[in-house]
Structure formats: C-alpha cells, structure tokens
Amino acid sequence: AGQQLPLDGGQATAALSFNPATDPFGEVDTYKLLQQADIEGQWSKDDGRNATEKMLELLKFGSVLHVDVKLVGYDGDGNYGLKVDEADFLRYFETVLEEHEKEAMVLNHKDGSSHRLPLNRKFFFRVLKARKSLSDAVNERIRSLLIESRRKQNAKVEEGVDDSGSGGLIVPYTVVDDLIRKDYMESEMTQTHTIYLLNPKRVMLSEVEGSGAAKKGEPDGQKPVFKEGGEDEKAEEKEDVALKYWYNTVGKDAPIKGFSSCGTTMWAGVERYMWIDLTAGPISYGPHTSGDGLVSEFSVPHLDNFQVYGIQDHSAGSHPYSFVQEYLAEVVAIVGKTCDTLIEPSLHHFPVPLVKNLKLHLVHITNDPHVRTKHADAYGYIDGIPPCEPWDTIKRELGDKGRRITMQGQTLSYNRSVVQLNDCKFCLAAYAAAMRSHTSTVLRGTLKTQVHEYLDSKELHKQLLTFLNKGQLGFARDMGITGWRSGAYDEEVSYMDEWTVPVFVFDLQDENLILLDRFNQATSFPEMVVAVQTNSVAAAVDFQCTDEMVTMNPSDASRATLAALLQTVWGVAPTHEHFSGKSNKTEISYLWSTSRTPFGPFSPSTKLTFAIIDAAKRNMVYSALNASIAQVSKVMEQYAKFGKHIEQVLLPGEHLHFVRRWNVLKFKTSRTGTYLSLLNFNTALFYARSMRHDVKAIQNAVLRAGQFVHSYVGCLHDEKPSILSFLVYLFAGSSLVIMAYVLVHSLLARRRAHQFKKKL
Template sequence: MARAPPFLLLPFLLLVSSSLTHAAAAVAFVGLDSFLAAAATRDPSAGNDTFGALPAALLRQLSTPSPLLPTRLLSLSAQVPVTVRLAGSSFPPTTGRLLESFVNSAVSSSRFLSSRRPHRLALSHKIHFEVAASSSQLASRAAAAVRAHLDSSAAPFHATALSSVPYSVVDDLVAEDYRALVDTGSAPSVYIYLLNLGPQPRPYAYTAASSAADAHSPGFSRCLAPVWAGKERYIWIDLGAGPVDYGPALSGEGVLPRGEFHPLAALHGRPRSEKALVADLASLVLSAYKSLLVPSLRIPVHYESSLLVQVFHIHGHERDTSGLDWGSIEQSIRDGNLAYEGQSLKFDLNRIRYSDCPICSFAVARSTTSFTSRFLFDNYTLIVSEYLDSKRMRQVLSDSLEELHKVAGVHDNDDYDKVVPVFVFDLDYDKLLLLDRYHQAVAFRDMVIAVRTRSSQTVSDYSCNGRHVITMTRNLDRPIIASVLQSMWGVSPTHQSWSPEHNATVVDYTWSTGHTPFGPFSETKSLSFVQKDAARRNVLLTTMNYTITSAIDVLESMAAHGGENILLRRKRRVEFIQRWNLLNYKLEKVVSAMSRLDYNKAMYFLRSSDHDLFAVHTLVYQASQELEASLLNTVIYAGCITYVGCRAQLNLSSFEMSIFLNSAFAGYLPQTVKVCKFIPKRSTTCTFCGCAVHNMSMLEMGNSEDIIPLNTQGSGENNLAKPMIQRKDRFQAGQQCGSIHFCDALSQP
C-alpha cells in the first residue's frame, strides 16, 4: 500500500500515541511470566501461538493501553555482564575501585554493529562491569607452575628470545577457579582474569604447542602470546608475559608493537603511577569487550530450521588426506553447539575428480591471474607469481552450480532452509597458489572456497616476536572452519570489526592469538566461547533487528492512515492493544535473557513474538484494506478537487482507483491533476445530489485549504475544460454541494 511522505510520519506517530491513555512504558502483567515459562516447557521451539491460550485475567491486563511510540522499541538495550578478577598481590589496593570508575565512565550504551548495511542495528548494548579479587591461591599456584616449567625446559638459543610455556599450564588453574565460581551460584558473567605472577627466571610467553621442542622448531614458527580465551566464558591475560609483538611484517594495520605503549605491556618498561597503570588496564578491558564480547556481525544471519554444510572436495588422481581431516572439521564445529534447539545441522561430503569436472578446470583457468614482485638477491630480481581471483571463481561456481551437482551426483537441497557449499580445490600443482594472493580459504555470503597445491609451506607477510610466520599451506582445517563460521553464522574474524567512526572495517590483531580459528598467529582448531556466543548471538541480533523494524513499520502504516482511532474499530482495537503489549513484553524478555547470557531462552521468546508481530501486521492490513475500500465512492475532477463520503453512480476501474489512492495517500491532493490525463475518456453522465462531506481524516494530510465546495451546473464537451476551483472560500466540513452534470470531463489533459 502507499505510504505518507516521511515529513508527515512523525506528527502522526505523536497523534497515535496521544490518542491513547497515558500509561507506564513497562507494565507488570501478573502471572504472564509463569504462563510463558509453562508454554516454553510444552513448546520449546515456539511453533504455536501463545495468545489463544491466554486466560481471561491476563487478556484483561494486556488490554491496558500504552503509548505506541517507536522510541520504546529503539530503547531496548542488553546488558553485557563483565567481571574482572585481579590475581596477584602486587596490584595496589585501590586498583579495583579505579578500574571500575574508569571503565564505567568510558563506556555508554551503543548499538550492535554489522559489517553490512544497515551498520547500526536496532538493539543496543551496555557493559555491566564489576571488579573483584580472585582467590589468593590462584596467582601463587600459577606462578609456581610457570616457574617449574621454565626451570625444567631448556633456554632458547638467543638470550633475548622468549621461552615458551604451554597455555594449559595456566589455563587449567584458571578454568578450575572459574568453575568454582559457577558452582557457587554466581550471576552469569564473562570473567576476565588479569594475572600478575611476579618475577620469573627469564622472559616467557605462551604457546599452543604441547612441548618446548615443538615451539622452537625451525621449520614451523609458532607465535607466543600472553592471552587465552577459554571454551567457557573466561579470558585470562598474563600481564607479566612478554613483551610480545606481532602483526604485518612489511606494511599494514593492526600491528601490536614491542614496547611499553601498548596496554599488554603495562607491567614492562619504566615504573608507572597507579592511575597510569589502571588506565592501561581499563583500555585493555574495553578492547576485549568490543573485540570479543560484542563484535560486529560479518553478515546478517536469520534463524533457519535446517542447516547444511555441503562440501565438494575436488581432488587430483591421488587423494591426500593429510592436513584435510573432514571428521576433525565437523567435530570442531559440532563441539561448539552452535545450533539452537530445534535446529538441525548436517555435513555432506562429496568427492569429485578434477579430470572429470570440466567446470572445475574452467573455474581455475578463468580465475588464475598473476602479479609481480622483486626480491633482493644479487640484484633486484623480478618474480612473477600466480594466484586465484576468488570473486571470479565464485561467479563461475555460482553460474554452474547445477552442473557441479550433476557431476557430484547430488540431488536438490530443497529439504534444507540454508545450504553453504564449500568448494575445496586440491590441485596436483607444484607451485604455490593462494586465493587473492594471501588466503587459503575465502568466505562469501553464499559459499566457501578453499585451495591447496603440492607446495607445503610459504613465508607469510606476518611476523611474530621478530620471526616471520610460516604458513603451512597443505593444512586447510583451520581456514575452512573459520570460513564456515563466517558464511553460516556470520562470525567476524577476531582481527576485523566495523568502526562507525571510520565508516569502514578496521584491523586489530591484539586478540588474534591463542584460542581462535582466525588469523595467521593461532594454531587451534577448536572454538572458544567467543566464537560460540557470537554465532548464537548473531542469529538473535538479526532476527531482533527485523522484528523491531517491522514493528515500527506497523506504527508508520497506522500513522499514514490517520491514526489508531480512525483505522481500528472497537473489537479490532482491543486485540491490537493486547497483541502489541504482548509483543513488547516478549521483546523485553528477549533482552533480559540475553543479559543473563541465556541465548536459548532469548530465542524462544523471540520466535514466540513472531506470532504476535504477524497478528499485528494482519490487523493493520485488514483495517487499511477496509478503509481504502470505503474510498471507492470518491471522485477525482480535473480541477484537483476531491469529495470524500459522497455516493455516486460512477464506477472507477481498479487502475483509476490505484491512481487516486497513490495520490491521496501521498498526502498532497493538489497533485492529482498530474494523473488525471491517464484516466481514459468517458461519455457517461454522473449526478451528485445533496452530497455532504463528513470525513476529512484522509484529506487533512494534504492542503485542505485548496478543497472548496463547488456549485457548477452545465453540460457539453468543454464543460470542465476550464478551472472549476475558486480559491476564495474556505471549505467547511458538512457543507452541501449542488448538482453537477458532466460529460467527457476526465478526458482533459
């Protein structure tokens, strides 16, 4: 249906809200919590509408009018509980109070962000921050474990090099402390442990390698770092580890430099005042909050009941399974429990021989391109290298998807709501071949593309702690897992986030080490709570954003039709108020569950609110159709005058009626003269007798001063060719108009 111009919507939204009884924004509906809890037990997937089962007492409570303002929906904000635990006796006694003050003063409520438009989502978030001292034994036990490991392992060859300590040495102790807090019934929260383990025999940092020998292998350089995110909701940072540096080796953004200016090096370098130290810790906590706890969405992800990851392994004559363990890839994703209750997740592996797939060879040939670079040997030698253009390859694969299905023997995927194909090109090619020069796998909205050749490793463009990072190009497990997370669940890489200040995606590698499948500095294939929560939260945020914007569209539609009192009749109005209050209540329960980190319950309330949103849309749509049908007794004259409420013996075609409705709902009736010339010529005569205008609700959206009663009689070919409006008498509602006879009136241009 047509809608009023934007400049008219705000006054009418205010008109809608002022027409109702003033009530509190949030109403406590006694008994509704227990009713919905019982409904969730019976129907955890929210497949049934709860409105029909509501008892009469609750319906009476829901009938209380409340302001119909979009600001109530747009003011919904989820609290993100964060608790910092200080482990170490060297923290000053006032550190906790200062840290809490600094963080709370630096953070205000802000919108969840998305890398795709619209970048700002409808739901806001705000940190709920607390600081507490950890168990006195945690720091001492962790310090003793690190010291014991350093004493038992050989020192590195270079005196300035960092000694490696497995993450598990400290992580096991932190996880034990975290589980003790959960078992005591503490409120759900994300815990950030700031560890100060005191002096150690030599500089050290942490590695995912199982032994020190693996960490110092000359053929595989591992990146040592002081940060780890657990599988459960905790992060620990060893402030005494390092100092470390990692990031782009030659040029690029997001580097973490060696020195005392980065917050991770707060305990290194020159002594600092207490406030300067706490300021660095506050900066570190806020960086973790924005990058790990409320990251931007990679793409919008809607709730789908059935998910399919369809793998096409395109290989040469001999299949080599080393570095490409499909069972490990599937297990890593399933262990994350990324699907909601009621969702199904399936993996389907299809193998295609490269020589039997003409489309595959065409995709590789079409996307292969080259670039030049210079290396300093005896002189600057020009080197020509090849790579695959991922966008070209995606286009070829998208256009030939049916042909690929035939080659692989795959049937239609109509049984699945969302399918992400993963194309893995395992080529019998001796030279290095990457996607877009740098990537082993690239994630798109509708597919994942990965490639490997016989080349086993290459020196990447990244460095860590003074050494270039070696990329093992035969190992595709981690890149595929990371790409599936992006395409299926919209999880952003740890080092990328959307910045509204820059209006672009910014890069920061601070949190791209340790327990993450993203980036060149990590080695783990398992998922931390950061990826698990992001995958589930992204579905909630996308669906919530749609629900809020759709509900606001309902309010705008009501405003465009003159307001709630005009549009909705008595019975329909009562049901609308009940549904609207129930919808708002469920959305508030969604936000409350998200604040408690209970995403399953949040999804139940959100899916349950879909029924109420659909009912609200239906009520307004039906009412608007009835209102528009009542305008079938409306006549347009070439002089841009419209009479509403008159019954005439003139039948307008659907095409002519659509012209009128478009002009009438545009809110500027004098423009109807511009569409009169589209109405076909008529030869009939229509008579109006004693017609009175009683309803000006629709006309008031236009310029009512231009609408003047008319007393014109006559007939003939040019009866209405001359202007019929005299703009000197103001129209009065209810005034009688005389008889009008016309022929061929609407044929004038």
C-alpha cells in the same frame, strides 16, 4: 545452556503457553493459548501512549552483559607489590568505557542499510579480588618453570647450542590456564564472562644462578617499583634483570606442521573466561611491511613502563597516585577491547538466517591420479575415501551433528563427495577462468622477475555458482550436491527451512604455491565456501612475530576453511576485525589473534572458544529479533504520512485487540533481552521468533482499519483570518484596481487622440 527465569506475577499462569522446550522455533501463536481471564486482565492494560511513543520504546531494545574482572596479584602479592582496591578500580570502568559502543555493529552491510542495528547493549562490570591461593599458585608455577627453562638454556649454551631465539622463555599456556579454568568452574556465576588480570611476580636472573638474591625487605628478590636509592643500588639492579617470557601452545593446540606459532600473553578458554598476563612479554606482532593492527610492546600495559625512582621514599605496596591511575586506565582500555573482540563482537554480515535443517556438503576436488569421482551415501560414507584434513577439522570442532553450535530444534548434517578434477569439465573450466598471474621483482643477489600464479576467488565463485544454478548442466548432480536448489539462498531472510552449503576444497598435488587472491587459503561467500591447498613447502606471509616472519602450511587449509565456514553460515566476524561507530569504519587489531582462534595468521589453533560459539548463536537471535522490529516499525508508521496515529483509525474492538497484542509483543521483547543477558540463546530465540505472530496480528488489525480510511482533495483555507492575511488581500485588491484604472485610462487617451486626428 543458560539460565531460566520464572514468569513474574500474574504472568506465571502463562508459563505453559510460553514454553521453548516444546516449541523451540516459536511456531505456535502463544496468544491463542493464553487463558481468557489473563487476556481480559493483565494483557488488556493500555498505558495511554500513542503509536510513536510505543515504537520508540520498542526501538530501545537492549541487553546487559555481565562481566567479572578478577584481579590476581593486585593485593601486594604480585609484581612490584602493587595494591589495587576493587572500588577504586571500578571507577575507571565508569570513566574510560563511558563512551563505549552501545549498538550492535555489522562489518559488511548491504547498500542502503546501516552498519548499526537497533539492538543496544550495555556492559555491567564487577571487580573482584581472586583468592590469594590462586595468586600464590600462579606465581609458583611460573617461577618454577622459568627457573627450570633458564637453567636448561644455560646448559645448552655451555654445550655450544643456543636456541634462545628472540630472547623470551616459552611457558606452555596450560601452566596458568589449568588454574584459571578451575577457579572459573568453581565460581558462583559460570554464566558470567570473567576476565582475569594476572600480575605475577617477576623472576629475576639471580634466582636462576642460585645467588638467592632476595634482600631483606624485598621478598622474592623484587625491588619496589618506587624506591629512592643510590648509584650502587641502581647499578646492582642493572645486573639483576627480570626473565622475559611469554606463552605458547602445547598438546592439542600444538602448531601444525609448517605453521609457525606466535607467542602470546593472553588466552581465551572454551568456557566463558579469558586471562591476560600483564607481567609477561612484552611481545610485538602484526603486519610486516605495511598494514593496520600492529600489536607493539606498548599495546599491553606493563608496570615496567610506569617506574619512577627518586621521587620520595615508598614502600613496596605504595605508589604515586598519578602513575597508578595511568596504568589502571590503560588496563581498563585493554578490557574494553577484549569486550569488543570476544564478548560482544561485530557481525560479519546481517541478517544471519536461522536454518532448521542445515546441510554442509564437502566437494573434495583433487587431481590425484589415484582418486576417482565418488559420492557418499545418505550418511556421508564413501568406501575407500581419501583423507581431507579441512573436513575432518570442521566435523571435529562443530561436533557430532553440530551439537556445539546449533540451536535447540536445529539439525546439522554432513555429507561429502570426491571429484577427480581431470574428469570434471566444469571444474576445469571454473579453475582455468579463475587462474591469474602476478609478476614481482625480488632481490636475490641480483634483481630477478618472478611470476606467481593465484586464483581469483570472485571469478571462481561466479563460475561455480553459475554452473550450480543451471540445472540442465547437471553440475550439482555431478558434484553429488543433492540438496542444492537454484536461488534458495536469500540474503534478506532471517529463517530458512533447508539450506545446503557446499564447501569446495581444491586439493591439488602441485608443488607450486597457489592461493586465493594471492594471500588466502579459503574465502567466504554468501552461498558457499571455496578453499585451495597444494603440496607446496611452508611459505612466509607478510606478518611478523617478535621480528620473525610468520609462515603458513599451504598443504593444510583447515583453519582457513573453518573460519570461512563460520563467516558464511553463522556470520562470525574475524577476531581481528571490529566495526567502530565512532570512526565509522572497520578497525583492525590483532590483539587477541595469538590466542585460540581459527582466524588470522598467528594462532595455529582450530579450537572454537566461547567467543565464536556465543557469537554464532547471538547472531541468529539478533536476526530474528530485528526482522520483527523492522516489520512492526513499518506497520506503526503506515498512517504517519497522513498525519494520523494508529489509535485514531482503529475501531474500538480492533483497538482493544491491538493493545492486547502489543502487550504480548512487548513482553516477548523484554524476555528476549533478559535471556540474551543470561546467555540463554535458545530461550531468547524462542521469544524473538514468537514475536512474528503478534506482529502479523497487529499488521492485520491495521489493514482492516485502513478499509475505513479514505483520502480526499480539499482547498486550504484559514478559518480565522489574521491581520496579515487581511493586509495581503487588501494589497492584492488595490493592485488590481490600479492596474485596471491605468489600462482604461490608456485606452481612453488613445481614443481621444484618434478622434482628434479625424477632425483635422
């Protein structure tokens, strides 16, 4: 829910006026509820700055995001006995992240607008050492499971069964996540984002074989990272290798049927914590044939890549400074990417409207001959309803009445209808118009030509939207979408009283693979979501994980539909996309795409982590805040083109009212930033929405002042002539005199010549 702050100083008397609990959307003008004594006192103070300076201050809006970085296994009790001092490590954050993105970014901007928003952000990092008990528990759990897994694997090999796969041992993420979550929940600041950096000890192969390879001075069989030794010692190390492992999903996050799961070395919790195991892996995944965002073996720093032997004699906890410095710098870079991806991601689009009454309506279109068109009642109930996994997933993850993702005072309702495709002529028309085919040549013994059918998502969206907006066709009524209103959605608004978002799921019984735009199961559009699923067998996609092709389940579009809905309604950007202000383009990185996320092809999870929930709520606050800032910016600049400040045109009485309103506006802006920093999005939204009353009052004051401002046309003259202007006038006058003299002289000469001819 976030933290609450008391009002400061004399503003405490206004506590009842600024009350988000009774007015979550800021519908009441709180200025009118202030006591007269307070208005004439603290709210009447003028700082003496002009309108331009006031506006610049408002445009400097920012929030501070507090991030705790907890070190687990960096006190000599982890891999290679590495020791890292908190103060020394903190210096790397100040250096490496000095040029980090400082503005909120938008992936898909409208023509004429910017990817940047006038909403600044700043990360405040704090480096802490985790309790030794946590490090010991992580080490012991990983060690025990790896030894057990390796022994089971060896037993199967002896039986002639080899299921080692790509060579890495699989560790259920819950083995570590249970410990990390418990530590986070017991911490003092549960409203702070916490990144756990894990450095557990390696588990050596000799430990599995029971040789007890631990040598004297080398606890747990680990050799120091920097130690001088002879050839025999190096040869011995080659024989004794560390077990390679990574994490995989289990339980509720287990892979769905037909979906291949990619291993991971990092995980994000439902609460505001995430962890990265820097000993696990390395693991590579990303595009297979072409594309950006590949995560290679060197994308995540490993101490194995920073080993140096034979330089000098070092103990287990001592390392050459230059190599440790390089390692820590890369670790900080990973933390920076994590902040961009999970803690403060880009917006998918802007603005993201706050909807007081949001309605999600599933239109389940199927060609199953046993299904007939049915509409649910007002409560979303249909007798004999066929199952629809994408819809069940959406309701489960968003929660009853959307409680997990809605803001205070906001309502979310679900409704649905089932439509028989063959009985719906408009559905068939839209489907047929969007059908496309793609021809490709493949090598299967010999070269063969294949034809693949797919749906053009843009054409399908265009057809459906056209049918919905033509009320006389009755398409919305036939679909059961009672709340649809033509043109109700406006891409420029930051608030709507009601909005019905249709989710069209084409559930086809065909065994052929049919996707949207050849690659997608669902697509997000401003007014709706369109998805398709068929009874096709598992299909390979152009992505790889540990050199194995990634597969998807064409018969279940749950993840893709949920992801598209998050984009449409809440403006949540895909986990692998981030707009970079430095390169001025969208950057792709699948670093966190193997963790809990409905986006991308690597994770089978549909769970919504803190990153998605916070992004959805933050986007609505940003939209409300930006709307007020943009409006007041236009008002303040209204007289700039005439070379005047607002203070110069306001009457004395209006000026005092302007100052009071401006102080209240500035206070609300400050409070919005404060509560955003505290992750209290409900209170932040209240202050951001409440600002519009003060903006309107300022606008009215400026308009009234404009009644006494008139424009006129005058001649430009210099009251104090300069020497230069005198010389210019003198030169111009002399030129005119000379030209007149020449003209008169030529006329007289002609006249004399004419008279002389007459005399002759």
